[in-house]
Amino acid sequence: MARLLFLFLPGLVAICAVHGIFMDRLASKKLCADDECVYTISLARAQEDYNAPDCRFINVKKGQRIYVYSKLVKENEAGEFWAGSVYANQSGDEMGTVGYFPSNLVQEQHVYQEATKEVPTTVSVSGAGERGEKDSECRCRQVYKDASCNLRAALSKAPHFQRWHL
Numbered sequence: 001m002a003r004l005l006f007l008f009l010p011g012l013v014a015i016c017a018v019h020g021i022f023m024d025r026l027a028s029k030k031l032c033a034d035d036e037c038v039y040t041i042s043l044a045r046a047q048e049d050y051n052a053p054d055c056r057f058i059n060v061k062k063g064q065r066i067y068v069y070s071k072l073v074k075e076n077e078a079g080e081f082w083a084g085s086v087y088a089n090q091s092g093d094e095m096g097t098v099g100y101f102p103s104n105l106v107q108e109q110h111v112y113q114e115a116t117k118e119v120p121t122t123v124s125v126s127g128a129g130e131r132g133e134k135d136s137e138c139r140c141r142q143v144y145k146d147a148s149c150n151l152r153a154a155l156s157k158a159p160h161f162q163r164w165h166l
Helices: 002-019 151-157
Strands: 029-032 042-046 065-072 081-086 097-102 106-111 117-120
Touching (some): 065 097
Antiparallel strands (some): 042 065, 065 081
C-alpha cells in the first residue's frame, strides 16, 4: 500500500502544480468607470508600505502613485479592496504591476471619473478559456502573474487607455 501511495504522490503534486491554487473570492461585485474596468477611476498615493499577502495583491511603498481601475464592493466583514497599478518610477512611463490593495492604505489625489458601473467579478480570464473563473479565484501562479487576471492585457490593448502624468 505504501508503495502504491509512493507511486501516485508525484502525479498528485504535478497536477496541483499545473492547475495552480484557487483563492477565496474577495467580492462578487466591483465598481468601475466603464463596463470593462479599463478606464482609470482615480490617482491615489500610498500613505504607508504594504506587503502583499498573496499573488492577487500588490506590494506598495509609501509615496508610490497608484492608478485605480476598480473598487470591490465590500461584503460582510471583508476588507475593502481596490484594484490598481503601481508605477515603478515617478514618470509613470511604464506599465506597472496590477493587483488589489486595501483602500485605507491610500489617499485619492485626483478623481478622473466616478465609479458608477457595478460589474460582477465573474469574467473569462487569460489562460482560463471557457471555464470562466472569477477575478479573485484565478489560478494564482498561472494567471495572476499576468496581473489581476486579465486587467493588464485589457489595459494595454484598450484604444482608450488613459495615462495621466502629474
